[in-house]
Amino acid sequence: MNNIREITDNVFYVGVNDRRIDRFENMFPLTKGVAYNSYLIKDKKNVLLDSVEAAFTRAYLENIEKALDGEDLDYLVVHHMEPDHCRNIDFVLNKYPNAKFVGNAKTFKFYEQFYNDAFKDRYYEVKEGDEIDLGKHKLKFVFAPMVHWPEVMMSYESTDKLLFTADAFGAFNTIDGHLKAKNIIHRGNWLDEARRYYVNIVGKFGNQVQALFKKVHDLEVNAILPLHGPVYDDKDSIDFIMEKYNKWSTFTPEEKGVVIVFASMYGDTEQACDILAKELDELGVNEEIEIYDVSNTDLSYIISACHKYSHAVFAPINYNSGLYYKMGAFLEELVGTGYKNRHVAFLNNWSWGGTSLKVSKELLETGKHTYIGEDVLINSSVKDQQVEEIKNLAKAIKEDLDRM
Ligand SMILES: [Fe+2]
Ligand SMILES: [Fe+2]
Structure with a gap:
């Protein structure tokens, strides 16, 4: 045959x-x-x-x-x-x-x-x-x-x-x-x-x-x-x-949109990301919002989404005082694919300390990204104070999307 x-x-x-x-x-x-x-x-x-x-x-x-x-x-x-x-x-x-x-x-x-x-x-x-x-x-x-x-x-x-x-x-x-x-x-x-x-x-x-x-x-x-x-x-x-x-x-986004990539061991960082996505929606963001968990989605899908969209929010967490290694592997591979020139923001769960935010930013440094809003810092779980910070970050992202 x-x-x-x-x-x-x-x-x-x-x-x-x-x-x-x-x-x-x-x-x-x-x-x-x-x-x-x-x-x-x-x-x-x-x-x-x-x-x-x-x-x-x-x-x-x-x-x-x-x-x-x-x-x-x-x-x-x-x-x-x-x-x-x-x-x-x-x-x-x-x-x-x-x-x-x-x-x-x-x-x-x-x-x-x-x-x-x-x-x-x-x-x-x-x-x-x-x-x-x-x-x-x-x-x-x-x-x-x-x-x-x-x-x-x-x-x-x-x-x-x-x-x-x-x-x-x-x-x-x-x-x-x-x-x-x-x-x-x-x-x-x-x-x-x-x-x-x-x-x-x-x-x-x-x-x-x-x-x-x-x-x-x-x-x-x-x-x-x-x-x-x-x-x-x-x-x-x-x-x-x-x-x-x-x-x-040319590392040019195909579309305006927001990818949120988190690491979360017990769901608190994930919750913070869901709140951010909800706030974006309630502010009237019409563009795509996609949330990914580095622990359960093959990195190739997340990397592809990051290249597709204009905006990314990274939510790294600490592990053994350093960066949770699945987030580390993701960011390293993302940088390895030439990811650059995006509008990015950070939401970090630092609990009692560690270098995850610092290491994540260092990993992304070569990409010449534009940083949007203030870093949101969560101390183990999301409290009212952090909800305010998340709302402010959502506003900053919305305004930035509208400017594009
Ligand atoms: Fe081939
Ligand atoms: Fe090949």
């Missing part, structure tokens, strides 16, 4: 869906799996673009065989050497002994680091701007270092104007029938999952994404073909995802 799709004349989708995976990179929980995309262009020379994860060898090789329809494979292009796209390289090269292994110097270095040097004599090294002539189609290489690994490159097919973008423009979720972006990106949780993928996996490298955009700015692009998620082959979908990527990669 096979599950191939013809995207445009003689350009095939030969990727697979992974619904058995619980966590991407053994870290990010998946609710609807992930797709490993791979493409095959048939021409005078046939080229396969990237491969897929380990568990799918049989289905993947069948897809390739079906798309080739009896013809041989001339090239395997590896845009990205991360194992989710590389664990079938050796199976492909063994099955198609005439195929050249196309990559750059770093691709081959990483291939040998992860696997072996058994295919050394089949390396076809390309440099930035090099082109492979397939016949009707021509494939030109655009290097995209640190989007999100050092060896990453993209390729531009200049006849049909297709941009193969490696992990850039990828998203979580399997491809359930609809391969084209226009049928997916405005439905369900797709945008949330695309953002969570980008922010957590590529997020830190916003400057490199912007550098790449400058490089490809003048190219006419009819379709974006990433290594995960749908294919963007209409102007509206391309414009939509480009606008999102421009915001995400």
Whole structure:
């Protein structure tokens, strides 16, 4: 059996869906799996673009065989050497002994680091701007270092104007029938999952994404073909995802809104956050308010929400005189994704002392945030005095939202 799709004349989708995976990179929980995309262009020379994860060898090789329809494979292009796209390289090269292994110097270095040097004599090294002539189609290489690994490159097919973008423009979720972006990106949780993928996996490298955009700015692009998620082959979908990527990669909030992130052992800090959210509502804040508990929500969701919205309130607590470690892990990872330029406030439960507020502020320091209102300090539980302070903080946030 096979599950191939013809995207445009003689350009095939030969990727697979992974619904058995619980966590991407053994870290990010998946609710609807992930797709490993791979493409095959048939021409005078046939080229396969990237491969897929380990568990799918049989289905993947069948897809390739079906798309080739009896013809041989001339090239395997590896845009990205991360194992989710590389664990079938050796199976492909063994099955198609005439195929050249196309990559750059770093691709081959990483291939040998992860696997072996058994295919050394089949390396076809390309440099930035090099082109492979397939016949009707021509494939030109655009290097995209640190989007999100050092060896990453993209390729531009200049006849049909297709941009193969490696992990850039990828998203979580399997491809359930609809391969084209226009049928997916405005439905369900797709945008949330695309953002969570980008922010957590590529997020830190916003400057490199912007550098790449400058490089490809003048190219006419009819379709974006990433290594995960749908294919963007209409102007509206391309414009939509480009606008999102421009915001995400420049650390610009997508929307006005308030994320409240708390740590709470016995519910008192949580109560303070609920009071703050209620006050925001009663003051007439119409924007989204989302409250997250660092102890029971996977950090990737909270980090994604922080990148989405303009405002964040952090409510850290002390533990062993320092910062409660789940809040510490969250803030460290948030900073690690390049989080910056937001309007933030603090609500701290200090009980009998400790450095949680100080450490939290130090962690966020590199983000050049604008601090809103006065820090609210809670001494174990919320008393009338603190309710007043929380109300004042809510007013400060409301006024700030209204100024934006
Ligand atoms: Fe990757
Ligand atoms: Fe990937």
